[in-house]
Amino acid sequence: MLVTSALDLIGKTPLITLSRAYSGPGRIVAKAEFLQPGGSVxxxxxxxxxxxxxxxxxxxxxxxxxxxxxxxxxxxxxxxxxxxxxxxxxxxxxxxxxxxxxxxxxxxxxxxxxxxxxxxxxxxxxxxxxxxxxxxxxxxxxxxxxxVDQFHAAEGITAHETTTGPEILEQLGRPVDGWVAAVGTGCTFMGVAKALKAANSATICAVVEPYGCRPLAGEPVAKARHILQGIGYGAIPPHWDPTLMDLSLVVSDDEAEKWRRKLAIEEGLYVGYSAAANVCAAANLLQSGRLEADAVVATVLCDTGLKY
Ligand SMILES: Cc1ncc(COP(=O)(O)O)c(C=O)c1O
Missing domain, CATH: 3.40.50.1100 (Rossmann fold)
Structure with missing residues (x-):
C-alpha cells in the first residue's frame, strides 16, 4: 500500500478475532485502533x-x-x-x-x-x-x-458512523450481534452503534463503565477515581443519545488489569486499560446468556499500552 501522508494511515484498521484470550460461547472481534499513527482510536x-x-x-x-x-x-x-x-x-x-x-x-x-x-x-x-x-x-x-471541543463536535460521531462501523460490517461480512465500548466523549460508542443498528436493529449496544462510576447506568457516582484513563468521567457526555444504548456493563480496575495482561500474554496485543475493559465486558456479555451461542460481539482496542 502506497500512501501520500500520515492522514492516509488513519482508519481502515484490521479487525482481529480474539480466540486465544476468549474461547466462547460466541466470538469477540476487535478493531485494532492502536495501529493508527497517533496510537489510538x-x-x-x-x-x-x-x-x-x-x-x-x-x-x-x-x-x-x-x-x-x-x-x-x-x-x-x-x-x-x-x-x-x-x-x-x-x-x-x-x-x-x-x-x-x-x-x-x-x-x-x-x-x-x-x-x-x-x-x-x-x-x-x-x-x-x-x-x-x-x-x-x-x-x-x-x-x-x-x-477543537471534542465533547461537542458532531464530526467525532460521524467519523465513527461513516468509517469504524461500516469497516466492522465489511470486515465481518455479516451483521453484528453485540457492540461494546467504553465512553469518553461517547463518539466511538454512538457513531459505531448508529452504523451497526442501521444494518441490524437487533444489535445489542452496551457501554462499559468503571465500577462505582456509572452515570449512564443511572447510578450516582460513588467512586470517581479509577485506572481507565480516557473514559468514565462520571458524567453523561453532552451530545449523548440514550436511544443508542441497550445496557451498561461494569468493569473493575482489577478486571481491567487482568484482561490487559491476558491480551498481552495470550494474544500478543499490548494495549491500554480501556481496551482491556472493553474485551472483559464483551466476554461478560457473551457469557451472560443474553445472546445466542454463536453470537459475534465487536469492540475496540482503543490504544497502545506504550502510552502508560
Ligand atoms: C484510552 C481511551 N479509550 C477510550 C476512549 C473513548 O473514546 P471516545 O471519546 O470516542 O468515547 C478514549 C478517549 O479519549 C481514550 O483515550
Missing amino acids: KDRAAKAILLAAREDCRLRPGMPVVEMTSGNMGAGLAVVCATLNHPLVVTMSAGNSPARAKMLEGLGAEVVLVAQVDGSPGQVTGRDVEAAAEAARAIADERDGFY
Missing part, C-alpha cells in the same frame, strides 16, 4: 473535526489548534496538525501518564499540564478534565486559535 475524530473545520474556514491556514486531551486526542490532533501545518497547543491533566506528554511533545505539540482537582496520578476525574478544558478555552481565546 481518537485519530479518526481528530482528522474528521480538523478537515471539516478547514473545509468551512473555521480553521484557516497556519492557525493554531487548541484542545484539552487525556493524551490520545492530542496525539491524533498532533498527527493531523503536522500534516496540515498547524501549530498545536494541548492542555492535559497532570494525572495522565507522562508517556502521553512525551509523545505529544515529540510530535511537535506544546503541552500545558493542568494540576489535578480531586484525582491522583494515573486516576483522572471529571473535575480534573473540566479544569484542563477551562485552561484550553482560555488559551484558544488568548491566541486566537481554533478550539
Whole structure:
C-alpha cells in the first residue's frame, strides 16, 4: 500500500478475532485502533473535526489548534496538525501518564499540564478534565486559535458512523450481534452503534463503565477515581443519545488489569486499560446468556499500552 501522508494511515484498521484470550460461547472481534499513527482510536475524530473545520474556514491556514486531551486526542490532533501545518497547543491533566506528554511533545505539540482537582496520578476525574478544558478555552481565546471541543463536535460521531462501523460490517461480512465500548466523549460508542443498528436493529449496544462510576447506568457516582484513563468521567457526555444504548456493563480496575495482561500474554496485543475493559465486558456479555451461542460481539482496542 502506497500512501501520500500520515492522514492516509488513519482508519481502515484490521479487525482481529480474539480466540486465544476468549474461547466462547460466541466470538469477540476487535478493531485494532492502536495501529493508527497517533496510537489510538481518537485519530479518526481528530482528522474528521480538523478537515471539516478547514473545509468551512473555521480553521484557516497556519492557525493554531487548541484542545484539552487525556493524551490520545492530542496525539491524533498532533498527527493531523503536522500534516496540515498547524501549530498545536494541548492542555492535559497532570494525572495522565507522562508517556502521553512525551509523545505529544515529540510530535511537535506544546503541552500545558493542568494540576489535578480531586484525582491522583494515573486516576483522572471529571473535575480534573473540566479544569484542563477551562485552561484550553482560555488559551484558544488568548491566541486566537481554533478550539477543537471534542465533547461537542458532531464530526467525532460521524467519523465513527461513516468509517469504524461500516469497516466492522465489511470486515465481518455479516451483521453484528453485540457492540461494546467504553465512553469518553461517547463518539466511538454512538457513531459505531448508529452504523451497526442501521444494518441490524437487533444489535445489542452496551457501554462499559468503571465500577462505582456509572452515570449512564443511572447510578450516582460513588467512586470517581479509577485506572481507565480516557473514559468514565462520571458524567453523561453532552451530545449523548440514550436511544443508542441497550445496557451498561461494569468493569473493575482489577478486571481491567487482568484482561490487559491476558491480551498481552495470550494474544500478543499490548494495549491500554480501556481496551482491556472493553474485551472483559464483551466476554461478560457473551457469557451472560443474553445472546445466542454463536453470537459475534465487536469492540475496540482503543490504544497502545506504550502510552502508560
Ligand atoms: C484510552 C481511551 N479509550 C477510550 C476512549 C473513548 O473514546 P471516545 O471519546 O470516542 O468515547 C478514549 C478517549 O479519549 C481514550 O483515550
